[in-house]
Amino acid sequence: MTFRKFALGLTLASFALAQQAAAEPFPSTYKAVPSEPVLIVNATILTGNGERIENGNLLISNGIIEAVSEAPIKAGKDVQLIDAAGRWVTPGLIDVHSHLGVYPSPGIEAHSDGNEATAPVTAEVWAEHSVWPQDPGFNRARAGGVTTLQTLPGSANLIGGRGVTLKNVPSISYQGMKFPGAPHGLKMACGENPKRVYGGKNKTPSTRMGNVAGYRAQWIEAQKYLQEWTDWENRKNGRKSDRTEEANPPDRDLKLETLAAVLKGEILVHMHCYRADEMMTILDMADEFNYKVSAFHHGVEAYKIADELAGHGVCGALWADWWGFKAEAYDGIMENIALVDRPEGGCAIVHSDSAEGIQRLNQEAAKAMSRGNRAGLEIAPEHAIRWITANPAQAMGILDQTGSLAAGKMADVVIWNGNPFSVYAKADQVFVDGALLYDRHDPARQALSDFELGQQLGVEE
Amino acid sequence: MITRKLLLATSLLVSSQAWAETLFINDATVHTMGIRSTMQDADILIRDGHIQSLGVDLDAPADATVIEAQGRPVTPGLFAGITSHGLVEISMVEGTADQTLGGKEMRPEFDVTPAYNPFSTSIPVTRIEGLTWCLLGATQAGSVIGGQGQAVSFDGGYSSFMGGKVLFISLGSGASAKSEGSRAAQWMLLEQAVAEAGSELSWLPAPLLTPAGRASLKSYLDGGPVLFEVNRASDILQVLAFAEKHGLNAVISGGAEAWVVAENLASAGIPVLLNPMANLPVNFDQLGARLDNAALLNEAGVSIAFTGAGTHNARNQRQAAGNAVANGLPWEAGLAALTSSPASILGMNEGFGTIEPGSRADLVIWSGDPLEVTSAADQVIIAGKSIEMVSRQTLLRDRYLEQDPALPRAYPRP
Numbered sequence: 001m002t003f004r005k006f007a008l009g010l011t012l013a014s015f016a017l018a019q020q021a022a023a024e025p026f027p028s029t030y031k032a033v034p035s036e037p038v039l040i041v042n043a044t045i046l047t048g049n050g051e052r053i054e055n056g057n058l059l060i061s062n063g064i065i066e067a068v069s070e071a072p073i074k075a076g077k078d079v080q081l082i083d084a085a086g087r088w089v090t091p092g093l094i095d096v097h098s099h100l101g102v103y104p105s106p107g108i109e110a111h112s113d114g115n116e117a118t119a120p121v122t123a124e125v126w127a128e129h130s131v132w133p134q135d136p137g138f139n140r141a142r143a144g145g146v147t148t149l150q151t152l153p154g155s156a157n158l159i160g161g162r163g164v165t166l167k168n169v170p171s172i173s174y175q176g177m178k179f180p181g182a183p184h185g186l187k188m189a190c191g192e193n194p195k196r197v198y199g200g201k202n203k204t205p206s207t208r209m210g211n212v213a214g215y216r217a218q219w220i221e222a223q224k225y226l227q228e229w230t231d232w233e234n235r236k237n238g239r240k241s242d243r244t245e246e247a248n249p250p251d252r253d254l255k256l257e258t259l260a261a262v263l264k265g266e267i268l269v270h271m272h273c274y275r276a277d278e279m280m281t282i283l284d285m286a287d288e289f290n291y292k293v294s295a296f297h298h299g300v301e302a303y304k305i306a307d308e309l310a311g312h313g314v315c316g317a318l319w320a321d322w323w324g325f326k327a328e329a330y331d332g333i334m335e336n337i338a339l340v341d342r343p344e345g346g347c348a349i350v351h352s353d354s355a356e357g358i359q360r361l362n363q364e365a366a367k368a369m370s371r372g373n374r375a376g377l378e379i380a381p382e383h384a385i386r387w388i389t390a391n392p393a394q395a396m397g398i399l400d401q402t403g404s405l406a407a408g409k410m411a412d413v414v415i416w417n418g419n420p421f422s423v424y425a426k427a428d429q430v431f432v433d434g435a436l437l438y439d440r441h442d443p444a445r446q447a448l449s450d451f452e453l454g455q456q457l458g459v460e461e
Numbered sequence: 462m463i464t465r466k467l468l469l470a471t472s473l474l475v476s477s478q479a480w481a482e483t484l485f486i487n488d489a490t491v492h493t494m495g496i497r498s499t500m501q502d503a504d505i506l507i508r509d510g511h512i513q514s515l516g517v518d519l520d521a522p523a524d525a526t527v528i529e530a531q532g533r534p535v536t537p538g539l540f541a542g543i544t545s546h547g548l549v550e551i552s553m554v555e556g557t558a559d560q561t562l563g564g565k566e567m568r569p570e571f572d573v574t575p576a577y578n579p580f581s582t583s584i585p586v587t588r589i590e591g592l593t594w595c596l597l598g599a600t601q602a603g604s605v606i607g608g609q610g611q612a613v614s615f616d617g618g619y620s621s622f623m624g625g626k627v628l629f630i631s632l633g634s635g636a637s638a639k640s641e642g643s644r645a646a647q648w649m650l651l652e653q654a655v656a657e658a659g660s661e662l663s664w665l666p667a668p669l670l671t672p673a674g675r676a677s678l679k680s681y682l683d684g685g686p687v688l689f690e691v692n693r694a695s696d697i698l699q700v701l702a703f704a705e706k707h708g709l710n711a712v713i714s715g716g717a718e719a720w721v722v723a724e725n726l727a728s729a730g731i732p733v734l735l736n737p738m739a740n741l742p743v744n745f746d747q748l749g750a751r752l753d754n755a756a757l758l759n760e761a762g763v764s765i766a767f768t769g770a771g772t773h774n775a776r777n778q779r780q781a782a783g784n785a786v787a788n789g790l791p792w793e794a795g796l797a798a799l800t801s802s803p804a805s806i807l808g809m810n811e812g813f814g815t816i817e818p819g820s821r822a823d824l825v826i827w828s829g830d831p832l833e834v835t836s837a838a839d840q841v842i843i844a845g846k847s848i849e850m851v852s853r854q855t856l857l858r859d860r861y862l863e864q865d866p867a868l869p870r871a872y873p874r875p
Contacts, residue, residue: 105741106748136742192553303861304870323854324583324773326553333854339861355741363780363834370835374828375862423783423834451742457694457721457749458742 026128028178030167032433037061039075040415043084048091048389048404052382058089060411063434068405082429084415090385091405092147092168092412092432093361096270096317096392097297097351101151101166101174102127104135105355115154116161120198120205121218123186124254125161127153131174134449137355142168142438142447144359145414145427148179148403150396155189155272156197158205158214162258163187163270165396169432170447183268183397185294186258188215190273190282191328212281219289222259225250229260268294268397270317274328276304283312295395297351298322300332303339306346315347315395316340319357320364320371337365337387338372338379349395350387361388366421381421410434483508484847485521486826489530494537494801495815498793505535507822510845514818526847528826528840536796536831537814538593538823538843540803541775542768543688543714543734546584546595547577547613549772563603565639567654567669569628570677571608573599579617583773585852588615590776591825591838596768596807599629600690600714604639605647606630606654607690609677612807614823616843624808627712628681631690632700633746648699654678655707681709686808688712688734693746694721701729712806714768717747720754723761732806733758736769737785755798756789765794766803783832795832821845 038060045056047068057073059066067073102114113130116122131151141149147168153160163185166177190211199206205214228250261267269286273279273296286293295315296302300323302309302316309316318340323332341348350365352358369384393403402410411434417426430438439445452458484507491503493515504519505512521527550557559576562568574597587595593615599608607629614621631639632647640646650669657670658678670678681687689700692715701722704711713719716733719726726733737755742748758765767785770777778799786795804814812820822845829836841848859875866873 106744108744140741303858306861321774321777324551327551330551331857333858333861335858335862339858355743356738359740360738360784363784366834367780370837374837375858421835423780423832424787426787452748455742455748457718 028180029175032063033435035435037079039079040082043089045089046382046385060434065411088416091389093145093388094392095149097353098149100137101131101135104132115156117156121159123159123258128164128174134451136449139447141358147412147432152187155193158194160187185270186267188271190278225256226260272297274300276301300329303336306340310343310345317349317351320367334371337368338377349391362420483525485525485527489535492536493816495817507845534827537800539799541592541595543598544595544772547581565603567604567606569606570673582853587775589850593823628687633696686710688714690714692717694718718749720757727762732764734766734768752788755785759794767798
């Protein structure tokens with residue numbers, strides 16, 4: 001390297017540092033597993049766009065969906081043909097709320113990395129730095145058709161830290177799973193958990209009003225931090241020759257950097273919140289600080305404010321039937337998801353928050369759909385599939401890349417052995433970016449984590 | 462309330478008022494879970510809380526309330542598993558959760574049943590989903606011996622307990638804190654407790670048990686069911702040896718690795734209560750957890766029943782059974798694991814958990830396959846009475862189902 005190049009390199013490096021997020025740290029190294037073109041024919045296809053195609057065909061090549069249609073699709077001779085007569089095809093399932101990797105199996109203390117419960121606001125922590133890619137739960141979830149998930153920090157804190165969106169592929173590092181281009185999530189929590197965790201230590205917050213004061217104080221700090229950086233950018237850009245300004249940016253603060261990115265709309269807020277009244281408080285707070293809540297998670301009382309959620313364009317990421325384990329979960333009903341889905345613009349999501357539930361998102365959606373139908377809401381499978389595909393993709397900011405079967409999108413696809421809205425349905429084949437990463441009938445396409453390899457009782461036949 | 466009328470209309474065709482003493486179910490697909498297996502187009506006559514007759518083309522008595530099943534499936538009322546119905550209102554709310562004795566002492570005399578409250582909201586929530594009884598557990602105590610529970614019917618009675626008391630013992634890594642850190646010590650402590658219970662001496666030096674505890678434990682040495690919560694294969698074999706040595710009527714609960722020792726369980730005649738959806742190595746006692754555990758145990762001839770959906774979501778027992786069937790368990794065996802099998806494992810009265818003339822009339826009319834997640838209970842009958850298909854959850858639903866109400870939602874009482 002010549003001196004000149006070296007000097008230029010240095011300048012670029014310091015500039016990049018000053019630009020803070022210009023080069024994303026811990027970048028994705030995900031690369032799709034190489035695959036051959038696949039043509040799936042004669043399937044019942046639920047596209048995730050609300051459409052249902054009987055005897056449908058789907059062509060995958062170069063990891064991308066080339067075409068989806070009722071009409072026959074022409075493909076080259078090298079294409080692998082899958083006759084899916086009697087079988088159903090859906091987009092790969094997406095779980096917006098998982099703790100896979102951060103609360104892995106086995107759930108031993110040594111692996112318990114999901115809650116940095118040492119301060120009520122830890123916006124500086126990133127869930128990905130806790131993800132253990134060898135969590136056997138990832139492979140179990142893939143066998144259940146899950147191709148994308150968001151791993152979030154837990155809910156001990158008012159602001160728990162950044163969540164990470166992962167492609168559900170086996171990898172040695174989480175960077176190798178990190179969904180390219182997906183925005184980070186920010187986990188926040190309402191209600192009982194933060195006030196119990198910190199109130200129990202005789203610290204703030206110990207009440208719900210303490211919770212809200214806690215968030216607001218942080219947003220005020222974040223606004224100030226954002227202003228300092230915006231001012232600096234303006235000064236720098238306004239006086240091009242002023243190298244002093246370039247060399248003296250404001251100090252970085254990891255916590256405020258995350259919160260400022262929320263205010264800029266670059267990080268999406270995922271807020272654990274059960275009670276209707278608390279969600280209304282949060283919506284007002286988001287207005288006060290001019291940011292958007294992407295989804296309320298758990299929202300056991302979301303059905304009480306379905307119209308308000310739809311009006312604000314906020315999704316409800318919900319369980320089909322969990323209730324009663326804590327006071328704020330006392331009013332749960334089995335029609336919650338269907339009722340949140342009901343208004344024009346309603347965005348219902350089935351989430352798991354569970355290493356067991358993530359394996360059966362289709363069954364959870366089936367329960368929610370059938371309860372809606374019993375209540376007279378008339379929900380078809382082609383609509384309900386959105387709760388576990390397009391809607392979570394939207395809440396995670398990745399709908400342009402995945403979440404529905406449309407030409408040009410990532411070929412994240414599941415072939416089910418029958419109607420996925422059945423307890424008896426199983427994923428036959430799961431494709432991630434066109435690569436067959438799970439095949440129920442082929443052990444060579446069933447990943448096993450290093451942890452389970454060699455455990456004398458651990459391997460299913 | 463248009464929506465409510467619609468719900469009622471679609472749910473059932475009852476020709477006269479509920480709570481009648483005589484019920485006649487016409488043209489059902491009856492899964493008897495008894496010697497008659499499944500009967501098509503069958504009629505069931507229910508009188509005075511019991512099934513009086515069962516057959517094809519029976520005549521409905523003039524005084525009977527007729528329920529037109531129109532071919533829908535009818536099963537015995539389902540088993541909710543080992544739960545805390547009526548013992549817990551809200552799990553994390555102190556003062557509403559009475560299922561656990563926190564101390565570390567061994568108190569086999571601890572009996573959860575006096576805490577049972579039939580008005581707990583979880584009971585209607587569960588029974589309108591077709592689950593009509595459970596085994597009240599004493600499972601989370603601070604000592605290896607958790608205490609005693611008993612089966613209870615969700616018929617709303619204050620003391621609708623059924624069968625004998627059941628002793629709960631918890632072993633393995635979950636109990637290691639209760640046994641000074643080593644699972645080996647669990648056997649040491651249990652042996653000492655059994656020796657104390659069998660002792661003729663009125664006074665013992667440094668006893669583990671109180672006098673009442675000695676008497677309680679002794680009653681199980683004489684044959685009452687003892688439920689061992691245990692998952693690891695090697696620990697299960699220890700239970701078999703312990704049970705044989707002391708002549709215990711042992712039942713395994715949990716049993717994530719029970720499939721490994723299925724032959725031993727079958728030859729010892731020891732049944733297993735399991736969660737068939739447990740397939741994760743959630744701890745080092747369950748590295749062998751797998752989805753076909755139920756299928757493998759059944760194939761080996763082990764009697765199985767399902768548990769594990771918890772108290773508030775006990776209704777997911779059906780989903781668990783459906784998953785077991787999806788993973789190789791015959792459908793009939795899946796339904797048996799929620800009906801006749803737990804009844805016989807827990808020593809219920811003859812005929813309980815089946816639909817046979819003379820058996821107690823706890824049964825459910827389903828909208829479709831009872832093990833399917835998209836099916837629901839259309840009507841539940843407990844002790845011969847059609848229960849009101851209402852819970853706090855259906856009332857909340859109906860309150861919020863109506864769009865744009867004229868008054869605040871606190872006014873309508875659906």
